[in-house]
Amino acid sequence: MKLGILGKNIAHSLSPFLHNFWMQHHALRGTYELVDEDIEHIKPALEIHQGLNITSPYKEVIIPYMDTLTVLAQEIGAINTIYRLEGKLVGDNTDYFALKEMLINFPQATKAMVLGNGGAAKAAIVALKHLAIEAAVYSRQQAWENRHNHLADINVIINATPLGLSGHGSPLTALPTHQCLIIDMVYHPLETPLLKMAQASGHPIKDGLELLIRQGQHSFYRWWGMLPDYESARKFLTCK
Numbered sequence: 001m002k003l004g005i006l007g008k009n010i011a012h013s014l015s016p017f018l019h020n021f022w023m024q025h026h027a028l029r030g031t032y033e034l035v036d037e038d039i040e041h042i043k044p045a046l047e048i049h050q051g052l053n054i055t056s057p058y059k060e061v062i063i064p065y066m067d068t069l070t071v072l073a074q075e076i077g078a079i080n081t082i083y084r085l086e087g088k089l090v091g092d093n094t095d096y097f098a099l100k101e102m103l104i105n106f107p108q109a110t111k112a113m114v115l116g117n118g119g120a121a122k123a124a125i126v127a128l129k130h131l132a133i134e135a136a137v138y139s140r141q142q143a144w145e146n147r148h149n150h151l152a153d154i155n156v157i158i159n160a161t162p163l164g165l166s167g168h169g170s171p172l173t174a175l176p177t178h179q180c181l182i183i184d185m186v187y188h189p190l191e192t193p194l195l196k197m198a199q200a201s202g203h204p205i206k207d208g209l210e211l212l213i214r215q216g217q218h219s220f221y222r223w224w225g226m227l228p229d230y231e232s233a234r235k236f237l238t239c240k
Helices: 015-025 039-049 070-077 095-103 119-130 144-153 193-200 208-224 232-238
Strands: 001-006 031-036 051-054 081-085 088-092 111-115 134-138 156-159 181-183
Touching: 001 015, 001 039, 001 156, 015 031, 015 208, 015 232, 031 208, 039 181, 051 208, 070 088, 070 119, 070 144, 081 119, 095 119, 095 181, 095 208, 111 119, 119 156, 134 144
Parallel strands: 001 031, 001 051, 111 134, 111 156, 156 181
Antiparallel strands: 051 081, 081 088
């Protein structure tokens, strides 16, 4: 099976390491590669792959190329996983399942701050909705300058912006004084400036590597029909 991750400027992606590790572990015959393409080359990439993960900046713009979307992907309005069903391209969203798994063990969550407005943020908003957690969204297009004014009201923060990538920048310069779960979708570096600040303040954290592996598990299931192991993959990727 020919698989890959489609995006732009994604040389840092660990997805090929992750999926090739799982395929080797389960003795599955397949390949998983980086597909770093401009928008005009999306269609050829879709034609030659049996399955793809989709990352920035294509989680939303690729939707018209699909034959169908899952009900969940329709609600979210963004996809990160493509698989074939009876010859048709199906768009799905496994970021949603990963985020639900990361939030489920923080039952005190009642109101979240979502930072960003792209495909990853959309998956977070729907996951929060389905867990009955109120979401306040802040982005460059929506009340960004007011985000620090509402820290007292929330107990979950989800960074769905690229701020923190390669250790540069942070979406926040201050955090709540009360306990708050901090989730950063960025995983390069593993300890982003936001997570370092959270740890220094004693907040529980969930890093981008956990999100990567959990969404990857559900993508892998759609392609291969099996849910691979989290812990061994985490140990493997931490060494990369």
